[in-house]
Amino acid sequence: QQPVQSPQAVILREGEDAVINCSSSKALYSVHWYRQKHGEAPVFLMILLKGGEQKGHEKISASFNEKKQQSSLYLTASQLSYSGTYFCGTETVPRGSARQLTFGSGTQLTVLP
Amino acid sequence: SQTIHQWPATLVQPVGSPLSLECTVEGTSNPNLYWYRQAAGRGLQLLFYSVGIGQISSEVPQNLSASRPQDRQFILSSKKLLLSDSGFYLCAWSVHEQYFGPGTRLTVT
Numbered sequence: 544q545q546p547v548q549s550p551q552a553v554i555l556r557e558g559e560d561a562v563i564n565c566s567s568s569k570a571l572y573s574v575h576w577y578r579q580k581h582g583e584a585p586v587f588l589m590i591l592l593k594g595g596e597q598k599g600h601e602k603i604s605a606s607f608n609e610k611k612q613q614s615s616l617y618l619t620a621s622q623l624s625y626s627g628t629y630f631c632g633t634e635t636v637p638r639g640s641a642r643q644l645t646f647g648s649g650t651q652l653t654v655l656p
Numbered sequence: 657s658q659t660i661h662q663w664p665a666t667l668v669q670p671v672g673s674p675l676s677l678e679c680t681v682e683g684t685s686n687p688n689l690y691w692y693r694q695a696a697g698r699g700l701q702l703l704f705y706s707v708g709i710g711q712i713s714s715e716v717p718q719n720l721s722a723s724r725p726q727d728r729q730f731i732l733s734s735k736k737l738l739l740s741d742s743g744f745y746l747c748a749w750s751v752h753e754q755y756f757g758p759g760t761r762l763t764v765t
Contacts, residue, residue: 545699575753584746584756585700630699632754641688641707642750643715646700 544568546633548647555621555654563616563650565631574607574614575632575644578625585630588616618652626654658683660757662747668763675720675734677760679747682728687749689730691722692756694744706730737764 546567553561565574573592577585591607591614603625607614614633618625628651632644659682669675681687691703702715704722712722719738723731730747742764747757 577756584759587753587755590753632700641705641713642752642754643702643705644700644754645702648699 545645546631546647548629548631548650550650551648552651553653555652557623557654557656558620561618561621561652563618563629563631563652564613565615565633565647566611566613567633567635569612569633569635571607571609571612571614571633572636573634573642574605575634575642576605576614576616577630577632578627579630579649580627588629621652621654623654623656626652628652658687658749658755660747660749660755662745662757662760664760665758666761668765669737670765671739672736675732675737675741675762677732677745677747677762679730679732679757680728681730681749684728684749684751686727687751689724690748690750690754691730691732692746692748694746696743700746704732739764 546565549564555561575590576588579585593609602619605616628649630646630649632646634644661680688707690705692700693703694700704714706712706724709724720734745760748754
């Protein structure tokens with residue numbers, strides 16, 4: 544079942560912060576976050592594994608609450624380059640070595656100057 | 657470093673025509689390979705994945721098929737395209753994280 548992302552869209556001014564949420568009705572093994580620019584392929588941002596860890600990547604970080612089956616992506620002091628559609632991909636059960644991800648419908652982030 | 661190639665980048669095909677999209681990965685051995693489809697303005701739908709040569713798992717019943725004739729080659733095919741097959745086709749590889757290729761934009765007319 545597809546994870547639910549919220550909000551569907553957000554508009555920011557440069558320097559503002561944003562939070563994108565991803566929730567699942569199933570127990571999660573891992574959550575993967577991607578950013579996709581219009582007309583391009585998704586770019587991997589980070590992976591969070593079962594264990595409730597938090598990760599950071601420059602001014603973009605994420606948390607994973609396995610009890611709530613939720614993950615959140617935090618963008619601080621947003622830059623124009625952060626604009627794009629953000630997808631979370633969830634993995635419920637590891638099936639051997641293959642990562643079978645189910646993706647949310649995306650959150651469209653627009654950063655204005 | 658690893659790179660992933662897809663071709664063609666853009667394709668316009670008539671309904672009922674065959675399809676062959678190719679994906680190759682460089683710089684890694686025995687990767688897991690995936691085919692996704694993305695309809696306009698939508699999310700990513702997993703179509704097929706492969707953990708090794710000749711090993712294909714299908715996620716969604718459709719008129720598409722996939723093959724993996726070599727370790728780092730993954731092919732998506734169809735005998736007869738439908739209008740609903742239009743979309744952005746993405747190949748991905750993984751060891752732990754998944755990395756996407758540049759994609760093929762297919763328009764079926």
